[in-house]
Amino acid sequence: MADRPDPVTVVGIGADGWAGLTDAARTALTGAEVLIGAGRQLDLLPPSCPGRRIAWPSPLRPAVPGLLAEHAGSRIAVLASGDPMFYGIGRALTEVLGADRLRVLPHPSSVSYACARIGWPVEDTETVTLVGRPTARLAAHLHEGRRVLVLGADADAPAAVARLLREQGFGPSRLRVLEQLGGPAENCLEGTADDWPHPPSDPLNIVAVDCRRAPGALRLGAVPGLPDDAYEHDGQLTKRHVRAVTLGVLAPAPGELLWDIGGGSGSIAVEWMRSHPSCRAITVERDPERAARITRNADRLGVPALRVVTGRAPGALAELPLPDAVFIGGGLTGPGLLDTCWEALPPGGRLVANTVTLESEALLAGAHRRHGGELVRLAVAHAVPVGGFTGWRQAMPVTQWSVRKPPTEPAPHSGDTHR
Template structure:
């Protein structure tokens, strides 16, 4: 009997579906049969036949911290790592690439659960939003809820469908249709159908994907996809950047994917929340000195679908020490605190943005001084609301907000070295 062929790379990453060995391509089988070490989840390892004779190593929990150690232990061996479906789609492929680099890996993907689900549902993949709840709080699903939107939710376990149904009811999306697709691609594939309002199915297979067709109840508060959510969307004690000013402020801050915001004087957290809702990869840290308000910010973040918002409780600028470098800073309170503006400006990298709002004359004078020193833009934002005046209607003016915004200039390029003085000749 000839020995099994050896894989061409020291670390192969093989995607495997619920159909197991039968669904693998010839190159994937070759990689697994030729590996001296097989790393994967216990469920995935159990799908391999005896012809995959390498040492079987199940992933420990938590998984991510164990990756460097396991790779180091088996350095010099041919290693095959098993992943569910496509290893580069919310899979172990990312962690392995971060540790080893793409050139050290041979990735052999399998159709993902998303591809299978869209095939079963007749949904175009490019029009379907995917939200993973594997190792993540269910609250993050709230940011994806829009009437008429189709979502695929990657489940953490058998209890996830019931948790998703409860979250939909809580957010006014009880009429939404839910379909749970279990064991996609396997002989035991099964589908369960219902609505969030009437969901009473018992937990089924832990390997499942949830398809959601979002439908809101008639009285559900409408939340848009752009900054300027209704003030009623927030729990607050009056310390809230109001809707129209908030929309203008987020427009000036200009969040971009992957960027980090410092929100100083968080109040109710509305600026940080809507910064993070701008894109799933946007990150924010809000700093609030009052513990009750800090707790309120965390509740608002959960309810509006951005539970990853980091809340730091403490006074600025002291509470800023040790925070990661921001791409933008918003100061909504505490402008007159000694050293705050300087600390925020110094923390920004070249090209970073600073936006500060105030309604007091003292802070306005401070912003005018910085405008003279650094430039940027100094504007006054005013909003008036129509209100009853007897039997008529008049305007009630809200307090005007002064806003300074500025982009930090790049560091000056080093100039040429000064010429050496000539001390050998006569002084003219």
């Protein structure tokens, strides 16, 4: 039986460089034949580390398998910032090699350092990374009184964070930018988002945000049923109360994928994704103008990863990854749409369809007879002035069919299987 190759050692290193490493980390680095890391990390190593030094190329992730294969059989040490398993290279290495081929020696993360400096309990502090991700994703984490640490991608990150906070109505929020944490050049800059006074400084930074909402700014809660005013729309919008009921029946869970068909303004997909950071959604909308509007709503409400497909269902569904749940908010009378969605669902998947027309209601009644589930009618009335008095104005009732596909066989993984 062939000897197993030596594990790849992953060493977390901070801004304090060699001086901050443990004896085990120093031994691993001095004994390595190949040293891989960012250029600034490799520069922190002394001459007593004689291994061949290789800087990660850009883009990094596609290069990982090739670099490891090229140096197979050598003793490899990889440098990482802080804790390699916290938004670090450790994830990519685990996916390529498997956990049993790695030996990870973590260093305190920038989050641990930041919380230690400003007195925030780590367990009560949210962390958002903007490294390789759009700034817009921060918007979903903004709530009055919350504390958020933002991992910056570059020296421009603090100004970008301040700008987003102003746009989201959180201009009074206090910002502290902590640079070079743990190193001799450690520094802290302070200000508010409304009046951020500092030019770009050190690219190695983390932004601490004390969230404060401006007076009069729209309040967005953490559960489905955001105010209708939170969305840009042309009238094609699942209204707030029906939306809350619909998301309750769809029941998003972490990591699940939703198909939102007939996206309109994208409200169902947006609030599905806001329910948990790992939730994913694809919205299908045939009108290009509305599709562009969905993208804007997703950015503004903190879920820029929402995928928008411009096309007509069911044809536009052909190459999509299998969903865990499907919502049909428009296009029910399209030939074969309901059957296509039902066939795409894995066992245990959920389907919810809403309609206000008699023609589509008849289709839902037929689907209910064939597949079971629950058929309900949702009616909402709003109090409005009637002369000098107040009366009820009834909105169009919504017929909703919801059903769970019988779990008769193991469900395929939604991210890996295509129709």
